[in-house]
Amino acid sequence: MPATRTSKSSTQLTLTGEPVKQPAVSKSKSKSKTKQERVETDVIISIKPEFAHLISTREKNHEYRKYKLKDSVERMWFYETAPTSAIRYVASIGHAKVPGEVKDSSGVGNDDFDAGKKLSKYGYPVSGLCRLKTHITSTQMKQSYGMSPPQAFIYATPKLLEDHPLTDQETVF
Numbered sequence: 674m675p676a677t678r679t680s681k682s683s684t685q686l687t688l689t690g691e692p693v694k695q696p697a698v699s700k701s702k703s704k705s706k707t708k709q710e711r712v713e714t715d716v717i718i719s720i721k722p723e724f725a726h727l728i729s730t731r732e733k734n735h736e737y738r739k740y741k742l743k744d745s746v747e748r749m750w751f752y753e754t755a756p757t758s759a760i761r762y763v764a765s766i767g768h769a770k771v772p773g774e775v776k777d778s779s780g781v782g783n784d785d786f787d788a789g790k791k792l793s794k795y796g797y798p799v800s801g802l803c804r805l806k807t808h809i810t811s812t813q814m815k816q817s818y819g820m821s822p823p824q825a826f827i828y829a830t831p832k833l834l835e836d837h838p839l840t841d842q843e844t845v846f
Contacts, residue, residue, distance in 0.1 A: 709819060709820075709830055710830060710831050711828035711829065711830060711831075712828060712829045712830065712831055712833075712834055713743060713745045713746065713828060714745055714746060714747045714748060715746070715747070715748045715749075715750060715763075715828065715829035715833075715834060716742060716746050716748070716749055716750065716826045716827065716828055716829065717749075717750040717751075717752050717760065717820075717823050717826060717827050717828075717829055718736070718738070718749050718750070718751060718752065718823060718825070718826045719752050719753075719754055719822055719823050719824070719825075720736070720751045720752065720753060720754070721753070721754055722753045722754065722756070722757045724736075725751050725753050725757075725761065725762055727781055728751075728762070728764065728799055728802060729762065729802060729804070729845055731846060732780070732781050733780050733781040733782065733799075734777065734779065734780035734783070734798065734799055735770070735775060735777075735780055735782065735783060735786070735796040735797060735798050735799060736749060736764065736766065736796070736797045736799060737782060737786055737791055737793035737795070737796050737797075738793055738794075738795050738796075738797065738825075738826075739792060739793050739794060739795070740794075740795065740825060740826070741769050741794075741795050742769065742795075742797070742826070744768060746766070747765065747766065748763055748764065748765055748766065748839075749763070749764045749766055749797065749826075750762075750763050750829060750833075751763070751764065752811075752814075752822050752823060754822075757808075758810060758811050758822070759808040759809055759810045759811065760805060760808060760809040760814070761804060761805055761808050762802055762803065762804055762805065762845070763802070763803045763805065763839060763842065764799045764801065764802050764803075765799070765800045765801035765802070766797040766798060766799055766800065767797065767798040767800060768797075769795040769796065769797060770795070770796045770797075770798065771794065771795065771796075772786055772787055772788070772789045772791075772794070772796075773787050773789075774787075774796075775787050775796050775798075783796075801844075801846060802844075802845040802846050803839055803842040803843060803844055803845060804842060804843040804845050805837060805842055805843075806841065806842055806843060807837070809833075809837070817832070817836070818830050818832060818833050
């Protein structure tokens with residue numbers, strides 16, 4: 674049924690001819706999101722624990738993603754998904770490579786990436802790895818840094834880097 678029009682207003686009607694109720698104002702329980710400071714050299718990504726392990730043993734030497742990170746990114750902080758549910762490692766990375774540019778069959782997934790068989794379109798070479806002496810759980814991420822585990826990636830905050838300086842961490846390679 675079309676809207677009933679008057680000279681000053683229009684009323685939308687439902688299929689039964691009743692006036693449509695105006696939507697209530699959102700009463701979201703979430704706190705207002707203020708833009709946090711971020712460090713554009715460091716991102717936090719979610720990764721399955723088995724892939725973090727392969728990187729830590731140097732069996733996997735590239736981390737593959739569907740998205741391209743800014744060229745300013747130098748490090749990936751690995752938030753390991755369940756059952757770990759914590760940030761355990763920080764990897765030093767190089768600039769993104771696209772299929773055909775890796776040319777290193779020694780790492781898990783490299784040949785498939787180069788052949789275009791992966792959904793991921795960008796490969797980040799891992800040149801170094803640190804293990805955090807104190808893991809950062811998802812609860813700590815929320816309480817101390819105001820962030821949740823990332824779906825894709827999130828930038829690290831200055832406070833995170835200040836609380837966990839890389840010089841204080843265990844070098845894996």
